[in-house]
Amino acid sequence: MAKVERTQPLQAPKGVSEYFPDRSRTFEHVRSSLITAAKNSGYELIELPVFEDTELFKRGVGESTDVVSKEMYTFEDRGGRSITLRPEGTAGVMRSVIEHNLDRGQLPVKVWYSGAFFRAERPQAGRYRQFYQVGIEAIGLNDPEIDVEVIAVAERAFRSLGLKNYHLEITSLGDRESRARYTTDLRKYIATLDLDEESVKRAEINPLRLFDDKREAIKSAMSSAPILMEYLTAESAAHFERVKELLTALGIAFTVNNRMVRGLDYYTGTAFEFVHHDLGAQSGIGGGGRYDGLMAELGGGDLSGIGFGIGVDRCVLACEAEGIALPETLALDLFIVPITPASKTLSVTLAEQLRDRGVAVDMAYGDRSLKGGMKAADKSLARFSLVLGDDELASDSALLKNMRTGESRSIKISTLADDAENIFE
RNA sequence: GUGGUCGUAGCUCAGCUGGUAGAGCACUCGGUUGUGGUCCGAGAUGUCGCGGGUUCGAGCCCCGUCGAUCACCCCA
Numbered sequence: 001m002a003k004v005e006r007t008q009p010l011q012a013p014k015g016v017s018e019y020f021p022d023r024s025r026t027f028e029h030v031r032s033s034l035i036t037a038a039k040n041s042g043y044e045l046i047e048l049p050v051f052e053d054t055e056l057f058k059r060g061v062g063e064s065t066d067v068v069s070k071e072m073y074t075f076e077d078r079g080g081r082s083i084t085l086r087p088e089g090t091a092g093v094m095r096s097v098i099e100h101n102l103d104r105g106q107l108p109v110k111v112w113y114s115g116a117f118f119r120a121e122r123p124q125a126g127r128y129r130q131f132y133q134v135g136i137e138a139i140g141l142n143d144p145e146i147d148v149e150v151i152a153v154a155e156r157a158f159r160s161l162g163l164k165n166y167h168l169e170i171t172s173l174g175d176r177e178s179r180a181r182y183t184t185d186l187r188k189y190i191a192t193l194d195l196d197e198e199s200v201k202r203a204e205i206n207p208l209r210l211f212d213d214k215r216e217a218i219k220s221a222m223s224s225a226p227i228l229m230e231y232l233t234a235e236s237a238a239h240f241e242r243v244k245e246l247l248t249a250l251g252i253a254f255t256v257n258n259r260m261v262r263g264l265d266y267y268t269g270t271a272f273e274f275v276h277h278d279l280g281a282q283s284g285i286g287g288g289g290r291y292d293g294l295m296a297e298l299g300g301g302d303l304s305g306i307g308f309g310i311g312v313d314r315c316v317l318a319c320e321a322e323g324i325a326l327p328e329t330l331a332l333d334l335f336i337v338p339i340t341p342a343s344k345t346l347s348v349t350l351a352e353q354l355r356d357r358g359v360a361v362d363m364a365y366g367d368r369s370l371k372g373g374m375k376a377a378d379k380s381l382a383r384f385s386l387v388l389g390d391d392e393l394a395s396d397s398a399l400l401k402n403m404r405t406g407e408s409r410s411i412k413i414s415t416l417a418d419d420a421e422n423i424f425e
Numbered sequence: 426g427u428g429g430u431c432g433u434a435g436c437u438c439a440g441c442u443g444g445u446a447g448a449g450c451a452c453u454c455g456g457u458u459g460u461g462g463u464c465c466g467a468g469a470u471g472u473c474g475c476g477g478g479u480u481c482g483a484g485c486c487c488c489g490u491c492g493a494u495c496a497c498c499c500c501a
Contacts, residue, residue, distance in 0.1 A: 011474090014492070066499055070426080088501085121499065122426065123492095133501055202498090214497070263500055273500095284500060311501030339459065369454070374461040387460055401460070408460085 015123030016130040017313050027132075029326055030161060030315045031114060034134040037157035038112035041149060043136050046111035048092045050118075054082040059297055060091030062265025064205045071119040085118035088264065089135045090291065090307055091298070097139060098300035107140030108305075114312075126282030126314050135288075137307035139295070144242035147270040147290060148250065150306050154274060154286050155252050161315060162324045166276040166285060169257040170247075172240035173271050174232045175292065182231035183207060189225050211259035222259075229258040236269060243270055266291040270306065276314070278321035285318055286310035332382035333424045335403075336363035337373035343388040346413070350388075353417035359424050378403065384424070388413075 012018060019027040054074050061068050073085040086092055093111060096102070102109050114134045121127055136153060138146050151168070158166060173179065186207045195203070199218065202209045210222050232240065247254055254272075262271050271289030279285070288308025296302040334354065338347040351361045362380055364373040370387065377385040385401045392398040392413060399408040400423070411423065 011492070071499080117501075119500080123494090124496090125494065127500070131501060135501090198498095209499095212499090281496065281498095282500070286501070309501055314501060337460080370459055371455085371461075372453075376461085378461040385461075389459065391459085399460080403461070406461090 013129070015121075015128050017128040017132070019316075023316075025326060026316050026319060027312065030319060031132070031134060031312050033160050034157045034310055034312065034315070035112065035114060037153050037160060038134070038136045040156070041110075041153050043110045043112040043138075043153070046093060046096065046113050048089075048096055048113060048115075049086075050116060051083045051085050052092055052095065054084040056091050056095055056298070057084055057087060060094065060266060060294060061088060065263055065265055067119065067263060071121055073118045073120055087117060087119045089113055089115075089117065089133060089309055090137060090264075090266070090294070093137050093307075094139075094295055094298050094300065094305070098295060098298060103140055103295075103301060103303055107303075108146060109139040110136070111139075112136045124282060126279055126311075126317055128313060132312035133309045134312060135307060135309040137305055139305035140303045142239075142269075142290070142292070142304040144239050144246060144270075147239075147243050147306055148246040150288065150308055151247065151272055152250060152252060154272075154288075154308050154310060157310065158274065158285070158315075161319055163276070163285075163315070163318055163322060165278055165322055166274055166318070168252065168254040168272060168274055169260055170243070170254050170270065170272040171257050171260040172229065172232060172236055172243075173262070173268050173289065174228060174236045175268055178231045178233050178236055179228070179268070182226065182228045185226045185231075186228075193221050195221075206261075208261045212261045227258045229256075239269060262287070262289060266294040266297070268292040269304075272308070274310075276318045276321075279314065279317055282314060284311070285314045331360060332362055332380050333360045334362075334384045334386060335377035335380045335382035336361065337368075337370065337377055337385060337387045338364065339370050339373065339387060339389045342390055342393055346393060347388050350413065350416065354420055354424075357417060357420045359420050386411075 054072075057068055057072065063069060067087050072087055075083055077083050093113065097109060112135065115132065116130050117133055118130055120129060123129060134157075136150060138150055151170070155168065174182065187203075190203050190207055190210065195218075199210065199213070208228075210218060211225075213219065213222070244254075244256070257273075260271060260273060262273075267289040269290035269292065271287075273287035274285050275283050276285045277283070286308055288306065290304060290306040292304045293302070295305065336347045336351055338344045347363050351363050354361045360382075362382065364376050368376065373387070374385065383403060385403055386398055387401075388398055396413050397410050398413055400411045401408040411419075416423070
């Protein structure tokens, strides 16, 4: 081959996660397991744009949040509109539900989504600028039973992956009334502390944030702060009691974390988080909660809802950290190895005929040796292999080899496609 | 966004106090004419992340830059 002048190779943009073979198999398995859990509880697909009107996130997620104030990919399109790459899924779902009147029928509306999300953060293992989530939303009912169903879907999803080393934390963020009274008292308490400038700033935006600080000094300073749980209205408290009761009835283990902080403004009432133990700083593999007032904020009816987002990237890391093996799936039924020019034509046409009948077929291309072709067959994880040469062409018969057992049986080539159903079942 | 660590073949890494690169795995071919997974043999493969600088000479030193990673922050 002639020497080609080398040009500077391109790199993927900073902080994006990419999945290619063999690791993409794990990604695919994780994502489909998460989706299956949602479908099994009656959730239906909602497929939405990855970019939205910037206003949606400002109003929905909240301008005071870090996500909106400093992590969004926002740009102007050619029509001068301000567009933002979705940093999360719930706001878009609400917008679509309102826009298409999905809430006019039977309630709750139950949907699932899956796709890429974008946040311009400093990347780290488990924290990417383009990341993948599977999420569900149940909209229109404020029943503790739904809360528990949503949590159970996530729990079942993790269990179906074989994950063990994680736990569930829940809390109640209370309704608007509870929260207002609480925040006032919490601010008063924080004002008595001797804090650094940055912490004061953070507390001004959201006083709850200080509960999340990793530094020992702040932790101990906050240890005697007032607790939101004690400010719940009777109604909120009863709702939360019922959620705990049902989780216990279902045998779903949880701990109540009354210092839990959620980063998005819209959460109210039940909130939860699944934390994995082997992931370092980015340990939340999924989380969510109820959001009263979000729909009304976005111009829809005043309906409540609850949902979660599960991080696909982090679940992949969690599976790897726990050493979970992928289920043995043989993707291919047959791998054909042609060893002469004439048999190549036959191989190509035979492969197409079989594929038309739903048999998964691949074959060796190029001029490979028999040994090389068989090696490729082995690597392909196909159930059967078939070597085709001039002898086979002449006699219309070939040896179909079971790659698992090593046994071969003679088959007629000309009728292989028609008998495919029996042979490959 | 702040601070620390790291960046050598597809992968995991070695490379002594500076003298222009190696191992294992993977890959390709072969081990008497056409059957893989074990074993044996042979072979191919690198702008030493990128750009400057110091030096007779840099993968090794200095500066910058890009990227990854760890913690903070944030959260999926």
